[in-house]
Amino acid sequence: MRTAHPVETVRAAEAELMALLPDGALMRRAAAGLAAACCSLLGKGRVYGSRVVLLVGSGDNGGDALYAGARLARRGAGVTAVLLGGRAHGAGLAALRAAGGRVTEDPYEALAAADLVLDGITGIGGRGGLRPEAVPVARAARGSDAVVVAVDLPSGVDADTGEVDGEALRADATVTFGAYKPGLLVDPAREYAGALRLVDIGLGPYLPAIPGLEALQHQDVARLLPEPGAESDKYRRGVVGVYAGSDRYRGAAVLAVAGALRGGAGAVRYLGRVGDMVVRAHPEVLVHTGPWDAAGRVQAWVAGPGIGEGSDPETAMGHVLAADVPVLVDADGLRHVTPGAVRERSAPTLLTPHAGEAAALLGTDRAAVEAGRLAAVRALAARYGATVLLKGSTTLVCGPGGTGPVRVNPTGTPWLATAGSGDVLSGLAGSLLAAGLDPVDAASCAAYLHGLAARRAAGAGGPITASGVADALPAAWRDIREP
Template structure:
């Protein structure tokens, strides 16, 4: 599991560790990890030019000590000081290693190191820092811990902030590394282990890794039969949108549940059975998927599904008929526009602050909310959130959400909790898309067909 801690949690853990270590040991670990990550990015050291942008916090100290390591390796290291007060020990180490302090950026560097604002700083950048960054626009940039200016605990972005190619963080991931829009500004993220793990508290924000998915995924027992593996029902599609039914069923019929039932208009049902001969008609189910392409009938279908008292995935057209708290076994799967309408806010607000709005929706409706996006968020009413890191930009294609809803429904029917089904389903959906895409375009049906391959690629639990 990849855990993302808040600034307060990190500071508390660091204080415990600092009491056990010699003075300066933690910063030296961070600085050497940072320096080696920069060397990996540069590919070589001798003759390469490195510019440090240094503020007053510990991130500036990390940058200065890393600059000293790089200077000793043969890099030409310049430091532009953006505060009258910087880390004295780090500055002395840089000068002793042959690094320089410069008042202006006269020579274009090979890499810029952002040590402007620490994780405890306020979001945004001062004008002098923004001006210095503007002078080196286009140069690869490495952020120390988090890109300066981002809101570390929320993943939100002010108007002025650093956009990094690589972020080197220490001890643990922070919320801004996982949650958009700040995660996008981090670029690639490299974690330097400082030994904080044993003293860190439980994190409310986390991201599943392949081993976690393998452990959570329901697998048939040696004596399994189709009913024991779970039956998922799909109420989706209409005469106007028959494709939604086909794609929802494709996600549900990916083999993760024992049986799929389809309930819908006769003409649509005929098309579903033609494409998926293993799908059967109405009957008892362990979970429902409702809403995709449902049109004017979506409200009626939602009422019928909820009346069964089983876990239910509510998607697309059915979301417009959600008016109050739902059973805690429900999973809502809106995109930003749909969630904005449900919460009575503008779409831009949801896109700017997705973590806050996903949590608000989970509390408002009393169930799990899967907010679709580049970094999909799965929020539980108790405040826990899982972030999906799998996927590809090619996944932004019509019908992909229908497949996702069916997949989550299958996992619910197979016995996962709503929180686990939503987060495992989202992870598998993104992984399947990457496999199907292989770097190129795809359509939603390709994602459904690649789910089995994604499962086969998981490590053995």
């Protein structure tokens, strides 16, 4: 599992470790890893004679860049430093000059010829965008043909929240030290980070066991996914109820049921207005047209995709929320839930809004949610006392109360921005709830599988459909299960 820690936690760990090391040893350790990563990015045999430009701020990130530049200079690179902070790390600057590096007053000539640019302008404590005097230099770096490598994190992004408040320098790769920072894993900052590389500088023993952010990986999902045994039957595997679809949004029901069936549910019971269409697409589904109390037993409900508006959905959602089983509420169903109704439930609730729906639930605007995704998912989980899966360019999962680690999904693809993909995700997550996974694990595993399936459906890259994502779920499941 990949984990990320807040800035305050990382700094505390660094202070503990530095107290045990000679002065400057930790910075030189980080710089050694940074220089090695730069050599890798330049390519074998290309360090000698390459042209490297260091954008150096006044903080420790500037010092890291200077020490790494000194190492590259000793390997034959032509290294030029641009001092943007008014002052620079004294020992690092001395090391660069001793290795043959130089300082220039004209950054633009050096950037125009650069093969690699090291962004050491601001560090993990930076707030807001780049200072005005750094903006034209950052633009010139990004407009050059050089590989841009961020030192610890791209300058101008918020390390704790992933927010980008102003102009930031977009990197091709980010080399971060000791621990991932939340902003490296969460949009919009994630889009500025490029490829990530973590340099181990020995912080592990000094970091807390509980991180601020988690990202599941294959082995984590494989451990959580349910697998039928010899004694399993359809009821032991989990029965999921799906309330979805309307005369206007008929396909939402078909897609939600498809996600549930391909998510390992032993059986799917469907209630809604388009049962004929659902059973034609999926003859294995148990379709109920009668009253709610005759629908039969389920281990979880998925409610909301495409149900539309009006009194019927409001009444039906009341029945769903009254059930003593886990309930996933998505799409139109989110209009019929209140914090009080969710908090009064005896069983868990999982809400799965996109940014616009989250904004409506929080009483804010979509832009605010998209700019501060971590804050939004925590606020929703706290307000409703529910697990929240916030869909989007970075899918986030937060447990009830808004405390504890937030899960970030690493498998998504922009091709998932297609009609109906969220309905498939809802059915998939509902099937995992019915199988007995707790809401945080069910939501996290569903998002992971959903992203893998979308990548499979896209192949080498191209448009996909929600149906294609559902069809690719079994293969994604096998990818995780197989070594």
